[in-house]
Amino acid sequence: MSTFEKKQSALGLQTQLVHEPGVDPEGFNALPHAVHRGSTTFFKNTAEQRKPVDVLGTDYSYGLHGNPTQYTLAKQLAKIEEASHCLLLPSGLTAIAIIGLALLKTGDHWLLPDNAYGPALSLAKQWKTQFNIDFDVYDALSTADLEKKCKPNTRLLWTETPGSITFEVPDLAALCTVARERNIPVCVDNTWSSGLHFKPFSHGADLSIQALTKYQSGHADVIMGSVCSNNTKLFARVEQQNRLLGFGVSPDDCALILRSLHTLNLRHREQARVALEIATWIATQPEVARLLHPAFPSCPGHANWLKDFSGSASLFAFTLSESLSDADAVRFVDALEVFHIGYSWGGPESLALAFEMPANRTLHVGRGPLIRLAIGLEDPQDLSADLENAFKALRAC
Numbered sequence: 001m002s003t004f005e006k007k008q009s010a011l012g013l014q015t016q017l018v019h020e021p022g023v024d025p026e027g028f029n030a031l032p033h034a035v036h037r038g039s040t041t042f043f044k045n046t047a048e049q050r051k052p053v054d055v056l057g058t059d060y061s062y063g064l065h066g067n068p069t070q071y072t073l074a075k076q077l078a079k080i081e082e083a084s085h086c087l088l089l090p091s092g093l094t095a096i097a098i099i100g101l102a103l104l105k106t107g108d109h110w111l112l113p114d115n116a117y118g119p120a121l122s123l124a125k126q127w128k129t130q131f132n133i134d135f136d137v138y139d140a141l142s143t144a145d146l147e148k149k150c151k152p153n154t155r156l157l158w159t160e161t162p163g164s165i166t167f168e169v170p171d172l173a174a175l176c177t178v179a180r181e182r183n184i185p186v187c188v189d190n191t192w193s194s195g196l197h198f199k200p201f202s203h204g205a206d207l208s209i210q211a212l213t214k215y216q217s218g219h220a221d222v223i224m225g226s227v228c229s230n231n232t233k234l235f236a237r238v239e240q241q242n243r244l245l246g247f248g249v250s251p252d253d254c255a256l257i258l259r260s261l262h263t264l265n266l267r268h269r270e271q272a273r274v275a276l277e278i279a280t281w282i283a284t285q286p287e288v289a290r291l292l293h294p295a296f297p298s299c300p301g302h303a304n305w306l307k308d309f310s311g312s313a314s315l316f317a318f319t320l321s322e323s324l325s326d327a328d329a330v331r332f333v334d335a336l337e338v339f340h341i342g343y344s345w346g347g348p349e350s351l352a353l354a355f356e357m358p359a360n361r362t363l364h365v366g367r368g369p370l371i372r373l374a375i376g377l378e379d380p381q382d383l384s385a386d387l388e389n390a391f392k393a394l395r396a397c
């Protein structure tokens with residue numbers, strides 16, 4: 001019996017039940033790593049408790065700031081994005097918000113692409129009225145438009161590749177050059193590629209966010225986000241802001257994502273392959289005006305995808321002929337039986353959504369009603385048959 005055990009056994013049973021001795025994991029080596037939970041982290045003594053914390057290093061001072069499970073996931077995600085730092089957040093949207101909160105203050109200005117994820121734009125609108133943080137929307141495909149909209153007080157350039165809903169692929173290096181000349185930090189929403197097929201830091205970006213909710217979770221059962229960076233100074237501001245706000249993630253959710261990362265590459269590749277097959281067929285349907293999939297020449301910015309990406313993904317859209325209406329797009333989506341109707345993407349179940357084309361999005365993609373598809377992991381022939389039936393339902397009217 002160790003000295004510790006001897007001391008423990010002299011205590012009452014209730015105390016012993018609370019003060020779990022634990023079993024040394026040394027010698028137990030298995031692929032699914034332990035899930036570490038815990039709010040209080042014990043210090044050896046007061047000197048250790050009072051030691052200054054390196055917020056960029058491994059900080060075992062309080063459960064909110066990280067434990068081995070969370071750090072393991074952050075490390076794996078940084079590896080994928082070729083980053084030196086990674087912060088986990090409770091959702092993709094929190095990852096967007098924390099960057100704005102860290103880098104912007106009253107009187108500042110930021111720029112978002114016209115095809116930004118809708119809630120990012122809503123955040124910009126809210127902060128304008130609430131905090132007097134101004135913003136402009138630029139054409140994601142035009143550096144000239146971006147240059148025109150940069151101001152002396154612009155403190156953040158937001159980019160997304162490809163853009164939400166309409167999938168235009170920007171020339172990120174060109175956008176970063178415009179920003180660099182003005183000392184404006186650049187953040188990329190890199191969720192579509194999951195980080196596997198696009199490396200934002202090699203194109204000049206400073207920060208990259210992921211909605212881990214999509215491919216990294218991969219099973220539509222976890223919501224989480226991340227911020228990655230190689231820019232220590234900027235990342236420290238984001239990390240510091242997070243310390244102030246106290247966003248944390250569940251170790252159990254981290255463990256689920258760590259497990260899903262084992263198959264990320266395989267799932268992403270297979271889902272993208274089936275999406276390419278389906279998209280190729282969709283493009284041949286007479287009602288379809290334009291296929292909005294970065295890997296196809298009909299997608300605005302396709303040349304940038306060819307230049308910068310090493311693969312595609314399973315989320316894309318298509319527009320119907322302008323003679324058709326949103327009601328037709330709704331009829332199409334409602335006729336689907338294998339595809340579910342729902343938000344998000346990257347999970348095992350295929351999803352469809354009809355979108356009324358926003359008035360500010362017609363520049364590159366026309367006015368036709370838009371349908372977005374997220375391809376899951378079902379048998380491809382079932383998905384194709386389902387889509388064929390939906391086109392039949394469209395023709396029946």
Ligand SMILES: Cc1ncc(COP(=O)(O)O)c(C=O)c1O
Binds near residue numbers: 344
């Ligand atoms: C491109 C993009 N970024 C960020 C998000 C936000 O992620 P979350 O749902 O985890 O907040 C989404 C969600 O749909 C998205 O599509």
